[in-house]
Amino acid sequence: MPAYQVEQENAEVLQDIFDRMNNYGKRLSKAEIFSALFAGDESEQDRTLTIDVIAAHVDEQFGFGRIDSDTVLRAILARRGPNPEREIRTEFDDENRREVIEFPGEDRDTAFQAGEEAPGRAVRFLQKDAGVPHFSLLAYRYLLIVLTRVFAHFPDPDPVNRKLLRRWYWRAALFGPEIFKGSSTGASRALCAKVQPNDLTGSVQNLLGALNRPEPQLPELRRFRTNEAAAKITLCSWWSLEPRDPSTGKPSEQIELAECLTGRPTAADAVRYLVPTRQMDEKYRLWAANRVLLPAMEQEAGKDIGAAIVNPPLTMDEKEWLEVLDSHLITPAMAALLRDGHLKNWSLIYRDPRTPALSPAYDLVCTRAYMGKGETLGMKFAGSRRFDAVTIRTFERLERRLHAAGAGLGDIVTDLVGRVRSAWPACADLLSTAPEVRESVAASIERRSRTLLSRPGSG
Known part of the structure; x- marks a missing residue:
């Protein structure tokens, strides 16, 4: 690896050489350059704040996740002046610096100390007021930079302005940086310039005024990608519901x-699925509707938790x-559909590992009284959804197609019809208070019994 050793008493010369070398090969990030240019006293390294240390401290204190170095640097710069994208080589050179600085005479260590406190206050606001629990759920990083500048100059905003700041955050998150020239960089520069020292109310109104546009579009819920702002906004809304662990009923915690x-x-690791994606039609796989936010479960069930959600302990x-379901925006009716997971009420049962048999019928409800004459089968059977198209011969043909000679499907149908007709009078007595329903069901049983037992084309 090529290396240069330069001995020079003038630190500015060394800084200039370093900065010029970075124009070749793989470029360093702005934070890496800043850290190298202003590394601090080597003899005090164990006690000196750095960009990485600031990020670690904020994470340890608030459980917000590790903020990337470039965002931390721009937050430090935003606190000291309205342009967080300014030239960094002269940041602590009051004589040669061209940009406006609101803390002249401040040295590197003082700037870093204050640069740790202001982002911390901004993070606390995001978590407690705005409902953004983690850095990975922050819609755009430049919004944290702007908030850092606000809380650097106004450490404890009054309740009214805090509420307005929360409104500003969510409107800015929905609009995104595209409404500013230069996208995220331009948005950061334009919005930080709206924050004026010694005028909290004016600054907040300036920020809101920058978003004085037609209503923004709501997040697209048919495209859920956790690295995109729309999904992050959606996840924050789910977190506000205090998602509960279906195995215990306890709300999820920040830690x-x-x-x-x-x-x-x-x-992504905190998002789980109600239905395994491999079982979904491809056009539905990115929909938010099949997802829940659940970072941990006491009785871990993996990524696919549909069974745990709809089958309470x-x-x-x-x-x-019901509180568990509500915390995941699932109604009891939706849970019932998830629990069934089918459109048909016939299935196979294996009483041993090799031999299939028809399972007992389950979840049978006569809907004739509610659906009327337009009622049809949920799925095609023998090529038709019409009830009157299904006869005993339909089952006999099915037996032949399945190469299941001797299964006696026709005999099973005949036996089933007889059992239903024998059991109906006792059930009918239970519907004495609903005579219309009772008569409709009775007529349906009579009509469909004749249809099932008929042999079209015979005799």
């Missing part, structure tokens, strides 16, 4: 989210279970 996402670039009462 669980932080531990789940440690070292992760996105919140025996120790959980109905009220707790």
